[in-house]
């Protein structure tokens with residue numbers, strides 16, 4: 019990678035960010051298309067967010083990815099939001115358009131494209147999503163437009179209900195959305211005739227990889243099981259779903275597809291998804307191998 023006075027800079031801001039795969043994925047994409055861009059990471063504390071965003075303008079940084087805890091907090095400092103970011107109240111990508119900062123969210127489209135990449139079309143499907151945090155919010159808004167019904171189950175019921183109400187308010191009657199507390203009883207009933215199960219909780223994530231949000235008895239071989247957790251790459255949920263013949267989609271695919279959508283916003287060039295996937299997989303496999 020040759021850095022010159024003309025090299026454009028994209029960056030991730032969040033806290034913590036040290037273990038992010040985004041620099042690996044994005045720099046592999048820039049390199050493979052010979053684009054004069056570089057992607058770096060800044061650990062930005064909540065109290066420094068405003069100054070960091072002003073710095074983006076002052077330094078002419080061309081694009082940002084935004085992660086926890088800034089996805090909502092950054093909104094007042096941006097000049098414009100695209101429609102999806104406005105609807106979901108969440109931003110994970112910023113384009114610096116000649117000094118105007120425009121916020122986008124690519125989590126929803128990343129999840130949608132990860133499903134499509136695996137040959138799964140969510141249109142007209144019954145979808146059960148676990149979790150009502152930031153990731154579930156973006157994905158639920160996107161999938162509610164495609165699904166025949168979306169059921170949101172969350173440990174803290176009030177958050178699931180608030181998300182359901184927000185989706186209904188934005189999308190109106192065409193959104194068939196329900197909210198329930200996350201319990202064995204509700205899982206048993208809701209998964210009996212669901213087409214797609216999505217885990218958007220952090221259950222099963224390292225170092226708690228022995229945990230699963232759904233007991234295996236509630237899974238079925240004709241269910242598609244999509245886990246947003248990508249470390250470990252094969253979560254207990256995915257392993258148990260696969261062992262009974264269910265189709266599985268892992269969180270790395272979503273990570274790469276949401277990164278690909280960010281790449282396209284910054285560069286206007288089609289993202290080399292396969293290159294990005296290969297780069298991410300290499301790092302995850304090295305980490306899982308303990309190297």
Ligand SMILES: NC(=O)c1ccc[n+]([C@@H]2O[C@H](COP(=O)([O-])OP(=O)(O)OC[C@H]3O[C@@H](n4cnc5c(N)ncnc54)[C@H](OP(=O)(O)O)[C@@H]3O)[C@@H](O)[C@H]2O)c1
Pocket residue numbers: 086125128148149150151152153154172173174177200218219220221223246247248269270272273274276
């Ligand atoms: N693959 C990707 O590209 C991608 C992108 C974004 C996020 N993710 C992953 O998605 C997961 C959620 O991220 P987020 O940003 O939405 O986090 P978040 O806003 O902190 O939300 C966490 C969610 O997990 C639930 N939860 C946590 N511990 C739980 C437990 N022990 N039992 C049941 N539910 C539990 C929370 O329920 P309460 O509301 O009850 O606390 C909440 O719904 C993380 O593992 C993250 O790494 C992946």
